[in-house]
Amino acid sequence: MRMRSITRYLHTQLKLMVNPAKSKVAPLSECSFLGFTIKGKKIRWTAKALANFTKIKHLLALGVSLKTAIQHGVSSKSYWHMARTPAVQQALSNAWLKAQGLVSVKDLWCKAQGYTT
Numbered sequence: 001m002r003m004r005s006i007t008r009y010l011h012t013q014l015k016l017m018v019n020p021a022k023s024k025v026a027p028l029s030e031c032s033f034l035g036f037t038i039k040g041k042k043i044r045w046t047a048k049a050l051a052n053f054t055k056i057k058h059l060l061a062l063g064v065s066l067k068t069a070i071q072h073g074v075s076s077k078s079y080w081h082m083a084r085t086p087a088v089q090q091a092l093s094n095a096w097l098k099a100q101g102l103v104s105v106k107d108l109w110c111k112a113q114g115y116t117t
Contacts, residue, residue, distance in 0.1 A: 045070075055082075062091030 002025045010016045024031070028038050035049030050056060056073030060066065064087050072087035082088050094104065110116070 055079075059087055059091055062096070064091050 003020075003023070006025065007018045007020070007023070010018055031037065032046045032049075035046055036043050037046050038044070050070075053073050055075075056069045059069035059073055064072075068087045068090070072082060072085050075082065075085075077085075098104065
């Protein structure tokens with residue numbers, strides 16, 4: 001009923017064509033538009049749109065919080081320029097680098113100088 005009346009209004013008054021396959025009448029919280037949805041008074045990203053961002057996916061996989069991953073993942077900076085951001089510093093900790101098999105230059109220097117670490 002509502003769909004017909006809305007379609008008729010859009011067609012007759014505004015001269016717009018409505019694609020019934022893509023159109024639906026539903027509560028606002030169930031609809032998404034261009035990767036966004038409205039929840040209460042806030043605009044949120046849909047889970048599908050969020051999953052498409054590779055920078056965000058990589059940061060989340062490395063244990064960065066969702067908020068920080070989004071803030072840094074949507075940046076237009078390249079990977080090289082993001083290297084000194086807090087998100088990457090948190091994700092690529094010394095423990096993670098050591099687990100990847102990389103050797104610490106600081107540890108090598110201390111060993112060469114006879115210091116204990």
